[in-house]
Amino acid sequence: MHPLLTPIRRFGLYLLAWLPLALILIYLMAVPGRLGWLDATVLIVPLCLIYQFVCLSAWYSCKAVPIQNSTAQRLWLTHAIAAAILSLLWVLLAKLLAYGLSQMPSFQGLNSRFASQVPVIFGAGFLLYLLSVASHYVILAIEDSNKAEIRVQETSILARDAELKALKAQVNPHFLFNSLNSISALTSVDPAKAREMCILLAEFLRMTLGLGEKSNVPLTEEISLLHHYLAIEKVRFGARLQMEEDLPELSSSIDLPPLLLQPLVENAITHGIANLPDGGTVRLSGHSHNGRVLIAIENTFDPDSSPMRKSGLGLKNVRNRLEARYGKDASMRVSSENGNFRVELSFPADTGEVRN
Amino acid sequence: MSKHDEKKITALIVDDEDLARLVLRELIQTHADLEVVAECANGFEAVKAVAEHKPDLIFLDVQMPKLSGFDVLELIGTETAVVFVTAYDQYAMRAFEVHAVDYLLKPIGRDRFEAALERAKSRLGEKLPAAPDLAAAARPPKQFLERIVVRDGTRVTLIPVRKLDYAEAQDDYVALVTESKKHLKQQTIASLEACLDPDRFVRVHRSYIVNLERVARIEPYGKDSRLAILADGTRLPVSKTGYARLKTLLDQRT
Numbered sequence: 001m002h003p004l005l006t007p008i009r010r011f012g013l014y015l016l017a018w019l020p021l022a023l024i025l026i027y028l029m030a031v032p033g034r035l036g037w038l039d040a041t042v043l044i045v046p047l048c049l050i051y052q053f054v055c056l057s058a059w060y061s062c063k064a065v066p067i068q069n070s071t072a073q074r075l076w077l078t079h080a081i082a083a084a085i086l087s088l089l090w091v092l093l094a095k096l097l098a099y100g101l102s103q104m105p106s107f108q109g110l111n112s113r114f115a116s117q118v119p120v121i122f123g124a125g126f127l128l129y130l131l132s133v134a135s136h137y138v139i140l141a142i143e144d145s146n147k148a149e150i151r152v153q154e155t156s157i158l159a160r161d162a163e164l165k166a167l168k169a170q171v172n173p174h175f176l177f178n179s180l181n182s183i184s185a186l187t188s189v190d191p192a193k194a195r196e197m198c199i200l201l202a203e204f205l206r207m208t209l210g211l212g213e214k215s216n217v218p219l220t221e222e223i224s225l226l227h228h229y230l231a232i233e234k235v236r237f238g239a240r241l242q243m244e245e246d247l248p249e250l251s252s253s254i255d256l257p258p259l260l261l262q263p264l265v266e267n268a269i270t271h272g273i274a275n276l277p278d279g280g281t282v283r284l285s286g287h288s289h290n291g292r293v294l295i296a297i298e299n300t301f302d303p304d305s306s307p308m309r310k311s312g313l314g315l316k317n318v319r320n321r322l323e324a325r326y327g328k329d330a331s332m333r334v335s336s337e338n339g340n341f342r343v344e345l346s347f348p349a350d351t352g353e354v355r356n
Numbered sequence: 357m358s359k360h361d362e363k364k365i366t367a368l369i370v371d372d373e374d375l376a377r378l379v380l381r382e383l384i385q386t387h388a389d390l391e392v393v394a395e396c397a398n399g400f401e402a403v404k405a406v407a408e409h410k411p412d413l414i415f416l417d418v419q420m421p422k423l424s425g426f427d428v429l430e431l432i433g434t435e436t437a438v439v440f441v442t443a444y445d446q447y448a449m450r451a452f453e454v455h456a457v458d459y460l461l462k463p464i465g466r467d468r469f470e471a472a473l474e475r476a477k478s479r480l481g482e483k484l485p486a487a488p489d490l491a492a493a494a495r496p497p498k499q500f501l502e503r504i505v506v507r508d509g510t511r512v513t514l515i516p517v518r519k520l521d522y523a524e525a526q527d528d529y530v531a532l533v534t535e536s537k538k539h540l541k542q543q544t545i546a547s548l549e550a551c552l553d554p555d556r557f558v559r560v561h562r563s564y565i566v567n568l569e570r571v572a573r574i575e576p577y578g579k580d581s582r583l584a585i586l587a588d589g590t591r592l593p594v595s596k597t598g599y600a601r602l603k604t605l606l607d608q609r610t
Contacts, residue, residue, distance in 0.1 A: 174419075175441035178373070181462035185375035188382060237375050275421040277372070277398040304514065305422065 240279025399423025
């Protein structure tokens with residue numbers, strides 16, 4: 001569809017732009033003294049009304065000869081020929097009109113008076129068409145840049161979606177293989193515990209399956225996932241992993257993006273506890289108040305080893321997801337002091353129906 | 357044949373997880389010619405145990421707190437046969453393959469264990485590849501050393517690289533100089549250079565690597581050579597190529 005025909009407001013502006021052009025033409029016709037002001041007006045107004053539609057056809061020739069990959073010769077040749085042909089047709093139309101008008105008593109002799117003005121009409125038609133070509137190239141360039149911008153936006157949204165999907169679907173292979181190794185060890189010394197661990201791991205995996213398709217899970221479900229994760233790691237780390245929890249009366253109607261908290265707890269273990277020969281404590285706390293949820297995850301870490309700082313990527317992911325979902329309504333605070341690492345999330349207590 | 361026929365092969369188990377050590381112990385116990393001389397829950401214990409027991413064979417976990425398996429290997433030298441153990445580490449696994457080092461994947465299966473053990477037995481007494489090279493190969497791309505491990509007797513020191521002023525080659529050793537101390541480590545200066553972030557550490561001379569942040573100024577010294585004056589007044593020789601490297605880096609910074 002031609003970009004100047006829709007929306008209607010844009011077409012109106014295009015018509016308005018022709019008004020001064022028509023006035024100039026009338027002036028050019030009348031001033032040399034051969035045509036009267038009335039003659040010129042009656043002749044030019046209908047001519048311009050028709051020619052402005054003719055000029056819209058430049059759109060198609062512009063698209064056929066794109067400015068980026070055509071030679072200058074080809075550009076000029078194409079548009080000059082088109083301009084000449086269209087202008088010639090326009091002149092014929094003008095002569096026809098002048099002839100018709102001259103049949104009327106009030107415009108007698110217009111036909112012959114107009115004859116000397118034919119070159120002016122031809123020149124104007126030629127230039128007007130080239131002007132239209134130039135304008136259409138500008139419009140095409142603007143459209144191209146808009147399209148490119150939209151494409152960039154779409155790609156970044158797609159990339160983010162893919163990243164989220166990957167994030168949600170992944171179970172850290174390190175976690176999985178270490179858990180299986182623990183089970184393998186327990187089978188000989190404590191078969192009952194080995195079975196319990198199998199169940200825990202199965203339940204954990206089942207909970208994470210299918211999360212890739214969901215945009216929301218109940219907070220209570222996410223916390224249950226954390227419990228399973230921590231219980232499995234507890235078997236692996238034994239006395240090195242101490243856990244504390246303070247999560248009173250969290251409503252089961254609160255929703256959040258799936259696996260928002262799990263990466264934080266995983267960080268606490270892999271970058272915190274796992275680097276301490278004597279282990280440490282992971283502490284979960286949270287509450288909901290005035291329509292907001294506050295969750296804090298803390299862990300002991302070794303200030304001398306760098307990995308807690310390396311956990312930046314995981315934290316950034318959580319921050320991005322939080323922002324993607326809640327915008328400025330959510331916040332994430334990260335602090336570390338005296339060997340204690342703390343991540344605090346604050347977000348609206350959505351009930352699922354509100355968003356998405 | 358060899359002395360291993362009459363004498364048992366002594367083995368050390370190093371893993372920070374109780375259950376992981378348990379699996380290895382069980383597997384080793386099925387072999388009458390193998391004897392576990394010690395079990396260690398971290399790298400420091402491992403370094404001590406190696407000095408004390410001089411085991412023939414070490415089962416060494418890669419991911420451990422403070423000191424990784426690679427750090428331990430650096431500290432104990434390459435005389436002992438080592439079988440690395442890891443759950444999942446794509447870079448480490450590739451490094452083991454490249455350097456033909458024996459390794460086991462968790463969970464450890466009986467067949468894999470037997471195969472690795474046979475191979476390790478046949479290679480007892482063979483030298484391992486240089487530990488820093490192996491560690492460098494196992495490091496993810498674009499990641500550099502954050503700290504250097506140094507051993508003095510059985511005492512292990514961790515030097516964060518930001519504390520390193522400069523390093524000087526001394527025969528087979530490098531002297532690592534921090535604020536006031538000088539630590540000696542058996543490593544070539546080229547291999548140390550490869551482990552350090554090239555944006556922070558510059559090889560200014562055949563025998564010297566300097567921490568860029570310590571360089572206060574550069575002075576001409578004789579024909580074609582210069583001196584780097586560090587913040588504490590230390591003067592280090594700078595070669596022609598060293599100066600070119602230094603200059604590119606300093607130009608990038610400003």
